[in-house]
Amino acid sequence: MRLPLLALLARGPAHGYxxxxxxxxxxxxxxxxxxxxxIYVTLGRLEKSGLIEGEEVEQSSRPNKKIYHLTDAGREAxxxxxxxxxxxxxxxxxxxxxxxxxxxxGLADQIALxxxxxxxxxxxxxxxxxxxxxxxRDNRISQLLIEGAMLHLQADLDWLERCQEELxxxx
Amino acid sequence: MNRATxxxxxxxxATxxxxxxxxAxxxxxxPSPRPEDSDTPLLRAEGLVKTHYGEGAPAHAVRGVDxxxxxxxxxxxxxxxxxxxxxxxxxxxxxxxxxxxxxxxxGECTDAYSEARWAVxxxxxxxxxxxxxNLVSNLSVADNVELPALLAGLSPRQARTEREQLLDELxxxxxxxxxxxxxxxxxxxxxxxxxxxxxxxRLLLADEPAGSLDSKGTREVTRLLSRFHQRGQTxxxxxxxxxxxxxxxxxxxxxxxxxxxxxxxxTAPARGTGISGVLELRD
Numbered sequence: 389m390r391l392p393l394l395a396l397l398a399r400g401p402a403h404g405y406x407x408x409x410x411x412x413x414x415x416x417x418x419x420x421x422x423x424x425x426x427i428y429v430t431l432g433r434l435e436k437s438g439l440i441e442g443e444e445v446e447q448s449s450r451p452n453k454k455i456y457h458l459t460d461a462g463r464e465a466x467x468x469x470x471x472x473x474x475x476x477x478x479x480x481x482x483x484x485x486x487x488x489x490x491x492x493x494g495l496a497d498q499i500a501l502x503x504x505x506x507x508x509x510x511x512x513x514x515x516x517x518x519x520x521x522x523x524x525r526d527n528r529i530s531q532l533l534i535e536g537a538m539l540h541l542q543a544d545l546d547w548l549e550r551c552q553e554e555l556x557x558x559x
Numbered sequence: 560m561n562r563a564t565x566x567x568x569x570x571x572x573a574t575x576x577x578x579x580x581x582x583a584x585x586x587x588x589x590p591s592p593r594p595e596d597s598d599t600p601l602l603r604a605e606g607l608v609k610t611h612y613g614e615g616a617p618a619h620a621v622r623g624v625d626x627x628x629x630x631x632x633x634x635x636x637x638x639x640x641x642x643x644x645x646x647x648x649x650x651x652x653x654x655x656x657x658x659x660x661x662x663x664x665x666g667e668c669t670d671a672y673s674e675a676r677w678a679v680x681x682x683x684x685x686x687x688x689x690x691x692x693n694l695v696s697n698l699s700v701a702d703n704v705e706l707p708a709l710l711a712g713l714s715p716r717q718a719r720t721e722r723e724q725l726l727d728e729l730x731x732x733x734x735x736x737x738x739x740x741x742x743x744x745x746x747x748x749x750x751x752x753x754x755x756x757x758x759x760x761r762l763l764l765a766d767e768p769a770g771s772l773d774s775k776g777t778r779e780v781t782r783l784l785s786r787f788h789q790r791g792q793t794x795x796x797x798x799x800x801x802x803x804x805x806x807x808x809x810x811x812x813x814x815x816x817x818x819x820x821x822x823x824x825x826t827a828p829a830r831g832t833g834i835s836g837v838l839e840l841r842d
Contacts (some may be wrong), residue, residue: 393716416786452834468569470686474776497821503819503820503822505755505807506812506822507820507822507824509801510804510810510822511805511824511825513801513802513804513805514805514806514824514825515807515825517785517802517806520778521782521785535774535778539774539802541801542800542801542802544799545801546799549638549639549799550639552812552814552819552821553639553814554813556815556819
């Protein structure tokens with residue numbers, strides 16, 4: 389959450405609650421509601437490491453609020469973030485190890501494992517479809533996020549299918 | 560589905576039909592009324608086998624499939640290419656005949672159906688969409704959709720009304736005079752869907768309907784099939800696309816001519832665990 393918060397501050401100063409709202413608006417239902425407490429904790433850490441600075445602003449009827457802005461170091465960190473490419477998503481390694489080791493343990497049948505895993509993925513896929521249907525079609529960022537998750541899952545399902553094809557031949 | 564009164568033949572609701580059934584059936588010489596209570600599966604297959612004999616070794620496309628599809632169900636069949644899933648769908652629609660095994664539509668055994676009888680069923684009780692749309696290229700969009708309605712005995716006016724309604728529904732209003740070749744793949748598939756549904760078939764069969772569409776087109780087809788399903792349309796879909804398959808209530812995994820798994824998907828609203836993990840944006 390550190391860098392997205394820095395990125396939201398690139399446009400100008402804001403307080404914690406505004407940042408939460410910005411995130412919600414940007415990502416819509418696709419993103420599990422950002423927890424405001426988590427945002428304040430992260431902002432505290434960012435301030436400690438000198439990437440942002442907060443200024444207390446007095447409010448007449450409410451407690452003071454803190455408005456944050458990026459420091460030079462923060463802007464630098466954000467530049468670096470955009471410079472580097474992101475890591476590739478990883479294969480579902482836990483399932484893979486289960487599958488690979490199943491014959492040695494004698495505790496599980498590989499095809500049964502694949503079928504079980506496929507059901508799980510299909511249900512998740514279904515939930516993602518529902519999420520996409522529930523989200524406004526105008527929120528492109530949110531729709532793209534969901535579509536990305538679905539395409540990844542599609543690849544995982546295709547891969548399960550390959551496993552099943554190969555392993556069924558051996559039986 | 561009989562369509563003595565075409566305008567009221569809402570595509571497959573789960574309501575038991577007590578009205579005298581089957582003009583199609585009586586016309587084709589099967590006068591006995593079919594039991595149409597909700598316990599009778601819309602489609603039932605037992606021991607279906609299909610082997611293709613060509614050059615080289617015989618190809619066992621379907622090797623003993625038992626399957627039952629209830630009224631209103633949305634079933635997806637997935638599996639690798641060459642697993643025999645399209646052959647299975649063709650057997651269900653009478654486009655190919657099984658080497659052995661039997662098939663019942665609405666509780667009625669189809670073993671003795673002639674080619675002509677199957678052609679009638681595909682106009683009335685069964686709608687089919689294909690991967691490559693199979694639209695008639697020298698007919699306009701409107702004519703492509705109206706043709707099966709006219710063949711099924713609707714008046715030109717009724718056919719036009721049906722067509723207008725469907726094209727509108729499928730977001731194709733204004734395209735009726737276009738030729739299929741002028742449309743995008745996604746649009747052509749929507750026309751094909753309109754054509755398949757124009758006679759309000761009880762059963763919709765879809766053979767890789769998103770197979771030649773891009774990601775956006777796939778989403779569109781998924782959305783439309785879900786929408787018709789929600790209104791009660793029974794659908795059997797063959798696809799290798801998991802996104803499309805996950806729109807179904809039930810997913811059958813087909814490997815090497817056989818059913819490897821038959822899973823009913825969650826109908827509960829979105830749970831936390833699966834999705835939030837997939838969508839987690841990490842630092």
